[in-house]
Amino acid sequence: LQSNNFGPEFATVWPRSVAIPEIELIDHDGQSFKRENLTGSWQLMFFGFTHCPDICPATLQQLSLVQASLEEIGKVAPEILLVTVDPERDTPDVLATYISYFDANIKGITGDLDEIRKLTSTSSIFFEKSYQGKDEYTVDHSTVILIINESGAIQASFSAPHVISNFVKDLPRITGSK
Numbered sequence: 001l002q003s004n005n006f007g008p009e010f011a012t013v014w015p016r017s018v019a020i021p022e023i024e025l026i027d028h029d030g031q032s033f034k035r036e037n038l039t040g041s042w043q044l045m046f047f048g049f050t051h052c053p054d055i056c057p058a059t060l061q062q063l064s065l066v067q068a069s070l071e072e073i074g075k076v077a078p079e080i081l082l083v084t085v086d087p088e089r090d091t092p093d094v095l096a097t098y099i100s101y102f103d104a105n106i107k108g109i110t111g112d113l114d115e116i117r118k119l120t121s122t123s124s125i126f127f128e129k130s131y132q133g134k135d136e137y138t139v140d141h142s143t144v145i146l147i148i149n150e151s152g153a154i155q156a157s158f159s160a161p162h163v164i165s166n167f168v169k170d171l172p173r174i175t176g177s178k
Helices: 055-072 092-099 113-123 164-175
Strands: 012-019 024-027 032-034 043-048 079-084 106-110 127-131 137-141 145-148 153-158
Touching (some): 012 113, 024 113, 055 079, 055 164, 079 092, 092 106, 145 164, 153 164
Parallel strands (some): 043 079, 079 106
Antiparallel strands (some): 127 137
16 A cells, blocks of 8 residues: 555544444443444544553553644644443443543543443444452453544544554544645
């Protein structure tokens, strides 16, 4: 593939956008979070959990730096959404504390496991508990970051490894940010 100045080089633009289904979730402030909350602006959606030892905190830190870098060059930075894949432990309060370590612009999303599965099945995001002892577990999950357009549909995605400069270069091309 030859590089050009118009299309993204690192993100995968989906052949057609995929609408997010109707969902009933809760944000880290305890407010209702529905499909309508995904319309009106661009968003980066990452699926992870607060007990994650490495990938999730590293990814959230990178996304915070992406936002700061985009703002620094005068581009609109999409909102960051962390959707938990461990709603059993990730209550709104737990999410609020966790995301406060990264950036005030991150929104944590939790709720009923079936509602989260509705969201992940639309985008082929994988996750499942992996027991490490009688009551101890971690959650194996995809590390793809979804790009949600202003209509509340998945427009594109970034696969790992996540490189800040790749996001900074491609996001304005995808979102049309001037």
